[in-house]
Amino acid sequence: MPDVKIIGATGYGGLGMVELLLRHPEFRIAAVAATQDVGKPLSAVWPYLEGYCDLPLHAPDAPDFLAVPADVVVCSTPDGVGMVNAGRELSAGRKFLDFSGDFRFNSEDLYAEYARRLGKDPQHKAPELLPRAVYGLAELHRDELGRADLVGNPGCFAVSCILGLAPAVGDGLVERAGIVCDCKSGISGAGKKPSPSHHYPERYDSMNAYRLSGHQHVMEVERELTNLAGAEIAVAFTPQVVPVCRGILSCLYGRLAPGIDQKRLLSAYREFYAASPFVAVKDAASPVATGDVRESNRCVVTVAADERTGTFRAISHIDNLLKGQAGSAVQNLNLMFGYPETLGLDRPAAHP
Ligand SMILES: NC(=O)c1ccc[n+]([C@@H]2O[C@H](COP(=O)([O-])OP(=O)(O)OC[C@H]3O[C@@H](n4cnc5c(N)ncnc54)[C@H](OP(=O)(O)O)[C@@H]3O)[C@@H](O)[C@H]2O)c1
Known part of the structure; x- marks a missing residue:
């Protein structure tokens, strides 16, 4: 032992x-x-x-x-x-x-x-x-x-973004340029130490974006995605804090590669994570919330090809502390x- x-x-x-x-x-x-x-x-x-x-x-x-x-x-x-x-x-x-x-x-x-x-x-x-x-x-x-x-x-944001984007980037289902990571984290992401900006009255009914000029987790995300794509990937990353205790919701966007539809996206994600017991892939019709992964080691990724606008979307849900x-x-x-x-x-x- x-x-x-x-x-x-x-x-x-x-x-x-x-x-x-x-x-x-x-x-x-x-x-x-x-x-x-x-x-x-x-x-x-x-x-x-x-x-x-x-x-x-x-x-x-x-x-x-x-x-x-x-x-x-x-x-x-x-x-x-x-x-x-x-x-x-x-x-x-x-x-x-x-x-x-x-x-x-x-x-x-x-x-x-x-x-x-x-x-x-x-x-x-x-x-x-x-x-x-x-x-x-x-x-x-x-x-x-x-x-x-x-x-x-x-890093916690990095886990949610990398798992949410890896199959699309690795299989060329999304255009390499123009990927956006729009990420919300619960307050526990900042650890146990109190600070004025994490004081209850400042936090409980308020949301904010921060570190827009370059959050440190972007580096891990870009390094891992670049390795998967075999070509340089840069992402625009917007971290936000929302008034929940634990949970990260990352909404990941890009341009669908030519010919990619919902069926192809879903099957590629399911195949990519077939041997990964903690990652579940859902289609857009299945409602998911960060509450569905709270205190579990699961990452649930919802994939949605918006064929009308040519937009790729993956929504990644994790518990930041698990x-x-x-x-x-x-x-x-x-x-x-x-x-x-x-x-x-x-x-x-x-x-x-
Ligand atoms: N919170 C998240 O969601 C999250 C997710 C992924 C990764 N992380 C990373 O995980 C690490 C811990 O984060 P956390 O949120 O758990 O922080 P935390 O709640 O602030 O806890 C930090 C711990 O480190 C101890 N510590 C501080 N300075 C130390 C030192 N010089 N030597 C030894 N121990 C020291 C503290 O003990 P004392 O209070 O006694 O100093 C406390 O036990 C950080 O690097 C953070 O970036 C955090």
Whole structure:
């Protein structure tokens, strides 16, 4: 039974890992860490876990935390933390999975561009590790994940856009130029830390677009789509925040390639995801909402060819905290340790 250590266990992604691993038949949580509340049980910080995860919180660099044996370390922390921890863990023979942008790119230049978009230090602290990092989107990198010891889990918007566009871009069903990603996220996408713009009165009845000049997730989306198309793909991406807690709805548009109709679109998507247990493809007649994927690892993609206007549309629905974060991470851990991809994750959405 592989032991997992979680850094950032008190945040939304860390809690998602704890919740999923408590129900997982194979992985065991060995130790948890965060910067605040060190020494307290995790369940004292988050009482809903009392009796389920009472492990004490360690400081991430404390000798007692480093000494706990483990097979894999999961870092659910802000950008810049995973890169200073990964080398030490890999040298100790542990696998490492990071939730931030630290290991989503294989080159220093791409990382630097990513960091600049966030106003962070563009210098990667462990550039020698970048070439061995695998991008943690199982639907596109299943085989590499099976061999990986270092994984960069994807951004939540990126998961929804890539899964929604991959079959169309890969099969040439949509024109390469002019793809638009119009994406709405729930507020939990910003993590647990309160801020003035995420204060309840500012948020509960208001929606806004942000980072129009270049959201950091665009880079992952364009890199993956370019690899699939075998030609440069650029997308216009409009991230928005809407007053729900969890969920991402990405409306993806483009020009239909000549001769492509609804029947062809639907069959291509169904074929592309035939071996991907967490992706469901629907036609436009089936109503879907983010509520249908809440607390599940599923991505539901509705495809609609508007033949009247020649418009391609795919609507991608995920839970940002599951398929967009901890769910994908557990899916990746399953692959990294040779378990069935669905182990511990095969359950429907929580309704309502
Ligand atoms: N939220 C989403 O929908 C989502 C989706 C996909 C990916 N992500 C990415 O996943 C990561 C975690 O996001 P989140 O939303 O879970 O954030 P969060 O709720 O703010 O949690 C962050 C966690 O990291 C810990 N932490 C902060 N600085 C640290 C440091 N220097 N060393 C060790 N631990 C530290 C925090 O502990 P303390 O409070 O004790 O400092 C907390 O436990 C981020 O990189 C984020 O971009 C988020």
